[in-house]
Amino acid sequence: MVLWIVVGIAAIVFFWLIATYNRLIRLSVRADEAWRNIDTLLHQRADLIPNLVETVKGYASHEREIFERVAEARSASLQARSPREQGEADNFLSETLKSLFAVVENYPELKANENFMALQRSLEELEEKIARSRRYYNAVVRDLNTSVRSFPTNVVAGLFRIREREFYELPSEAMREPPKVSFSG
Numbered sequence: 001m002v003l004w005i006v007v008g009i010a011a012i013v014f015f016w017l018i019a020t021y022n023r024l025i026r027l028s029v030r031a032d033e034a035w036r037n038i039d040t041l042l043h044q045r046a047d048l049i050p051n052l053v054e055t056v057k058g059y060a061s062h063e064r065e066i067f068e069r070v071a072e073a074r075s076a077s078l079q080a081r082s083p084r085e086q087g088e089a090d091n092f093l094s095e096t097l098k099s100l101f102a103v104v105e106n107y108p109e110l111k112a113n114e115n116f117m118a119l120q121r122s123l124e125e126l127e128e129k130i131a132r133s134r135r136y137y138n139a140v141v142r143d144l145n146t147s148v149r150s151f152p153t154n155v156v157a158g159l160f161r162i163r164e165r166e167f168y169e170l171p172s173e174a175m176r177e178p179p180k181v182s183f184s185g
Contacts, residue, residue, distance in 0.1 A: 017156060020153055023147065024156065024160070028144060030140045031140045031141055031144055031165050034136050035083070037136075041129050041130045042078075042130065043078070045130065046078050048119060049074050049097075050071075050074075052100075052123065053070055055115050055116045056104060056107075060107055066100055066103055069096045070093075070096045072096075073095075073096040073097075077089040077092075082166060083165075083167060084166055084169070088171050104116075141164075141165040141167055141168075148162060148164050
């Protein structure tokens with residue numbers, strides 16, 4: 001009888017370990033997927049920026065410094081690897097885009113250009129998708145990190161070397177929202 005109790009307890013512990021491990025792996029895979037979604041959107045934004053810059057260049061060719069800063073920020077965004085690096089690169093890119101849009105304000109004919117308007121709408125849509133993806137990623141990371149820290153799940157996480165993830169945070173308080181892209185006078 002005692003043997004059956006011990007076997008029963010061992011079976012319960014074994015199945016709990018499997019269930020806990022699988023839950024941690026699901027959370028880890030969701031975090032990977034969420035990060036890849038953010039990365040994809042950031043690449044789409046980076047691909048859109050040269051078209052936007054070229055459209056603005058046609059009207060504001062003497063604003064070379066702004067265009068160079070946007071190109072530099074775009075490059076930094078594409079090279080970022082961790083959530084922290086990406087947050088810093090996003091901050092830099094958003095600031096340079098704000099400068100670019102300030103230049104646009106001086107060119108009413110550009111604001112009415114159909115190509116520019118289409119690019120502007122695409123950028124706004126991408127910024128909204130990026131913001132939603134950041135929130136989703138951080139929610140998944142929160143769930144994973146909570147599980148990795150919580151007892152007794154932390155024992156399983158430690159056994160299988162499942163670690164906490166870094167949140168995707170923008171470094172400056174001013175950058176908590178996507179850049180405003182408004183061209184109305």
